[in-house]
Amino acid sequence: MITSFFKTSKPIHYIIFSIVLVSLFFYQRIFVSSFEGNLLNYLKEVACLFVVIASFFTLIFIVTKNHLTQNNSFAALFFCLFMGVFPQILDYTSTLIANLFILLSLRRIVSLKNKINIKKKILDATLWICLATLFDSFSFFFFVPLAISLALYSVFEIKNILIPFFGVFAFVTLWTSFSLVAHDQLPNINEYLPSLSFEVHDFIFHKNTVFSLFTATLLIIGIMNYFFSGFFQNRFNRSSIVLLIFIIAAGFTAFLCSPTESKEVYVFIVAPSAILMANFSETTKFHWMTDLIIVSLFIVTVLQIPFNIS
Numbered sequence: 476m477i478t479s480f481f482k483t484s485k486p487i488h489y490i491i492f493s494i495v496l497v498s499l500f501f502y503q504r505i506f507v508s509s510f511e512g513n514l515l516n517y518l519k520e521v522a523c524l525f526v527v528i529a530s531f532f533t534l535i536f537i538v539t540k541n542h543l544t545q546n547n548s549f550a551a552l553f554f555c556l557f558m559g560v561f562p563q564i565l566d567y568t569s570t571l572i573a574n575l576f577i578l579l580s581l582r583r584i585v586s587l588k589n590k591i592n593i594k595k596k597i598l599d600a601t602l603w604i605c606l607a608t609l610f611d612s613f614s615f616f617f618f619v620p621l622a623i624s625l626a627l628y629s630v631f632e633i634k635n636i637l638i639p640f641f642g643v644f645a646f647v648t649l650w651t652s653f654s655l656v657a658h659d660q661l662p663n664i665n666e667y668l669p670s671l672s673f674e675v676h677d678f679i680f681h682k683n684t685v686f687s688l689f690t691a692t693l694l695i696i697g698i699m700n701y702f703f704s705g706f707f708q709n710r711f712n713r714s715s716i717v718l719l720i721f722i723i724a725a726g727f728t729a730f731l732c733s734p735t736e737s738k739e740v741y742v743f744i745v746a747p748s749a750i751l752m753a754n755f756s757e758t759t760k761f762h763w764m765t766d767l768i769i770v771s772l773f774i775v776t777v778l779q780i781p782f783n784i785s
Contacts, residue, residue: 477765477766477769477770478549478762478769481547481548481552482547483546483547483548484546484547488551488552489548489551492531492548492552492554492555493528493531495559496527496528496555496558497528499555499558499559499562499565500527501520502562503562503563503565503566504520504523504565504566505520523568523571526571526575527565527571529575530574530575530746531551531554531555533575533582534551534578534746534749534750535551537578537581537582537746537750538750538753540586541586541715543750544753544754544757547756547757549753549756550749550750550753552753552769553748553749553753553772554745554749556769556772556773556776557745557748557772558745559772559773559775559776559779560772560776561742561745561779562779563739563741564739564741564742564745566739567739569610569611570611570739570740570742572607572610573608573610573611573614574607574611574742574743574745574746576603576604576606576607576610577603577604577614577617579603580599580601580603580604580607580617581600581617581620581722581746581747583597583599583600583603584596584600584620584621584624584718585624585715585718587624587625587628587630588714588715590628590630593630594634594638597621597625597630597635597638597639597642598638598639600621600639601618601621601638601639601642601643601646602642602646604617604621605642605643605646605647606646609650611739611740613729613732613733613743614743616725616726616728616729617722617743618639619721620721620722621639623718623721624718627714627717627718628714696755696764696768716751716754719747719750719751720751722747723744723747723748725743726740726743726744726747730744
């Protein structure tokens with residue numbers, strides 16, 4: 476029933492999704508968080524809302540341009556549902572900006588499968604990840620999917636491998652020059668290095684319970700469905716789905732290594748998880764399971780917003 480409504484992409488779907496995201500954003504940022512009403516704060520909120528909407532449509536662009544899914548709205552639907560499950564991530568402006576830059580880097584990484592302008596795409600992806608690292612240090616983990624993509628898309632050559640290193644060097648040089656001109660001092664490297672936490676006790680007892688259970692279920696359902704069904708039915712996107720799994724793994728690793736109280740890194744997993752679940756919805760023979768997952772996520776969202784389940 477639900478899957479049939481979103482099975483074919485329609486403009487009305489994206490209008491609905493945009494309204495949902497705007498409503499969720501203002502509820503979390505204005506009503507839940509402490510907000511002081513003045514012109515400067517309103518401008519900041521509008522700018523942050525633009526980042527969220529831009530991230531949403533960047534995801535849609537990645538999916539449609541690279542044919543990661545069929546002509547449906549499942550990826551957009553799951554993106555909105557996941558944002559509703561974890562509304563706390565909307566409180567972290569810098570991480571939302573970093574996530575937008577990560578999505579822009581993924582746009583270049585996934586498009587490597589076309590094998591057109593390979594060097595430019597690798598350099599662009601490197602620079603986007605570097606820029607994201609300025610806003611959230613855990614963005615550094617996404618250099619791993621970039622390296623994996625070179626092997627998956629058969630562009631693993633010495634000259635291509637060296638491009639990310641030169642890209643990082645160029646970015647550091649430019650950032651250092653800017654810091655010297657603007658602040659008359661060298662940038663503090665420690666500010667841009669992730670603060671890692673490996674305490675298993677903290678992970679078990681203090682990490683977000685909903686997120687942990689959801690991620691485990693998502694990976695089991697999505698990955699098992701891919702290997703037992705999608706691997707044979709979707710040969711064209713085989714490498715892209717494997718890459719998405721590595722992207723989710725990178726985001727989940729950032730979550731494991733983040734400080735106990737950190738919730739903002741959840742956002743890095745939302746977009747790739749949405750694409751993975753969209754592929755699941757397309758390839759599974761049990762459409763009732765997709766309906767069940769969508770309804771379950773919707774219920775969690777409804778409960779999460781007023782009761783702040785974590």
